[in-house]
Amino acid sequence: MQVSAPQQERRAQGPVTGRGEQRRAALLVAARTVFERKGFLDTRVSDIVREAGVSQGTFYTYFDTKEAIFTEAARATIDAMLVSMIRPLPSADLESRVRETISRFVAAYRPHATMIGLIEQVGTFSIELRDLRLELRETFVRRTQRGFARLVEAGAAPEDLDVEYVSEALGAMLEYTCYVWFSLGREFDEDRLVTAMSGIWLNVLAPKGAAQS
DSSP states (O other), rough: OOOHHHHHHHHHHOSSSSSHHEEEHHHHHHHHHHHHHHOOOOOOOOHHHHHTTHHHHHHHHOSSSSHHHHHHHHHHHHHHHHHHHHSSSHHHHHHEEEEHHEEEEEEEEEGGGHHHHHHHHTTTOOOOOOOHHHHHHHHHHHHHHHHHHHHHTSSSTTOOOOOOHHHHHHHHHHHHHHHIISSSOOOOOOOHHHHHHHHHHHHHHHHOOOOOO
């Protein structure tokens, strides 16, 4: 579709009025709704504008393509998930800290599972979306790595713990379990699952079986 000069200017500058910001936000909400309902491949721009109740001209005022609005909706999803994982003050004992970390990740993943699955799908043919998905994972892994390093420094975890690779491995376990649970539909009892995963983490962090403070 040919983009008019005013549309191109609006894209470059972003919404300059409250109404413009509202329209753009409404398009993003509609896009996520449609993508989650129909999937990325089957969604068309016409589906998004119908859901948002606007014209295609309005869509192209703010976004070039379906891929462009998906990328922005994906980034908003990841930002929301990361915000929801911000930690409060940690519990005093290691066992509680581990359980809270896992529970918080599960709670943050659950409402965004469909979009995360779509990001992974689109990431197989979009470098930008692949990198965005890795950004989410690496942010969580880095947070976990910093926490494990503090435990080692405090003498609450083995001195020879491979903080980097243990964080990668335990993070992958947690992520894939959530994917199997929320995207593939495997039913789990949440309390049992969190308890089981916490036990695995604790066996690595406190191999003698004693949760240390």
